[in-house]
Amino acid sequence: MSDTSDGTGRASHPAGEVFIEVDEVEKVFEVRRKTGFLKRERRQVRAVDALSFTVARGEMVGYIGPNGAGKSTTIKMLTGILTPSGGRLRVAGIDPARERTRLAHRIGVVFGQRTTLWWDLPLIDSYRLTHRMYRIPDARYRENLDRLVELLSLESLLDVPVRQLSLGQRMRGDIVAALLHDPDVLYLDEPTIGLDVISKAKVRDFLRELNTERGTTVLLTTHDLQDIEQLCSRVMVIDHGRLVYDGPLAGLHEVGESERTLVVDLERELPPIDMGASARVVKVEGPRQWLAFPASESAAPLxxxxxxxxxxxxxxxxxxxxxxxxAAMLYPTGDTPRPPSERTTA
Incomplete structure (x- = not known):
């Protein structure tokens, strides 16, 4: 693992005010299922298990893991949608479950596969409703709206009903809605899912500028590695509700010994390219060859x-x-992933 650890098993991060604090947090769900004519089985599924980490004000952190690892459950507890089963959780010194309304004015949330916009209303009407709901001062609302709409190129779409927007347009619209009230922290759950290359670039550029210029704290969950590479200096990996890595992305590559692939098109068909220990040929198809090399290494020398x-x-x-x-980090020998922690009672 990388040498960024502070000695406690967690990575050190830039000095600053701790904005998000998660201390031994657990979330257990009770699931019932029918096992016979009159018999039901009750299972307790531990979605988050003794999870601890801190995020400093102004950090942009990638929060990743396999499907079902507990990422969305964590975000929902951080926003106050779910109440932890145990442990301590604070955002800006606020307990999300106890003071959800108060916290709502400090946070913004964007769920890539769900929208907070009103489906049948023009985009601008959703923003006007957000203006009233958050009681944003008029001058501040107009200033933020103009700035955000310009940065995300939404000027021509304000009068279009949300249901007529493309996925990329709607995603940018959701980001504007989440930021109109100047939140201190932004939770992003798959913000670039399904977007084309141009839309992804616009969203990434905007988030980078938001974090740099306004110091907004960002917690990003995504399945797109380029989102993490281009935006986050720190990445946390969660698996079955437990934090298994906290550090730089390069360190994650080193721990998992993951590989990048160099796809080479030659003028003619040739024997496998010999790069010695630097890379290995994994596939040859006519004049095209695929070479694998460590993801932590630069491709330039090759x-x-x-x-x-x-x-x-x-x-x-x-x-x-x-x-x-x-997968390379968690199961280096190719072992089958372990099942989630659960207890079953009849």
Whole structure:
């Protein structure tokens, strides 16, 4: 693992006010299922298990893990939607479950697969309703709306009903709605899911600027590794409700020994490219060859050497997806993932 640990098993992060504090938090759900004519089984599923971490004000942190790892459950507890079964949780010194209304004025939330906008209303009407709900001062509302709409290129869409917007347009619209009241922290759950390359770039550029210029704290959950690479200096990995990694993305690659792929198109079909220990050929298909190399290493030396020694036409670098990186870290021997922690009672 990387050397960013503070000695407690958690990564150190930039000095500053602790804004989010999660201390030994648990969330247990009770699930009932029918097992016979008159018999039911009751299971207690531990979605979050003794989870602890802190996030400083102004940090932008990636929060990733396999499906069902507990990411969304964590976000819902941080927003006050769910109450923890145990442990202590604070956001800006506020207990989310006890003071959800008060906390709502300090946070913004964007769920990639769900919208907070009113489906049949024009986009601008959703913003006007948000203005009233949060009781945003008129001058502040107009200033924020103008700035956000310009930055996310939504000027021509304000009078369009939300149901007529594309996914990328709606996502940008949701981000504006989440930021109109100047929240101190922004929770993003899959903010670029299903977006085209241009829309993704706009959203990423905007989030980077928001974090840099306004110091907004951002907690980002995503399955897109490029979101993490381009936005976050720190990444936390959760698996079956437990924090299993907290540090830089490069350290995650090192722990999991994940690999990137260099796709090389040559002028003609040739024997497998020999790069020694730097890379290995994993596939050859006519003049095209696929070379795997450590994700923590730069592709530049490989590219330069191949260009100098082989008749190169084109090449591209493919990044590993998040699931592959996490799987390599959690199950290095290819073992079957362990089942979630659960107790069963008749």
């Amino acid at each position: 590219v330069a050497r191949i260009a100098a020694e082989y008749p190169l036409l084109d090449l591209s670098v493919r990044e590993p997806d998040i699931e592959t990186v996490i």
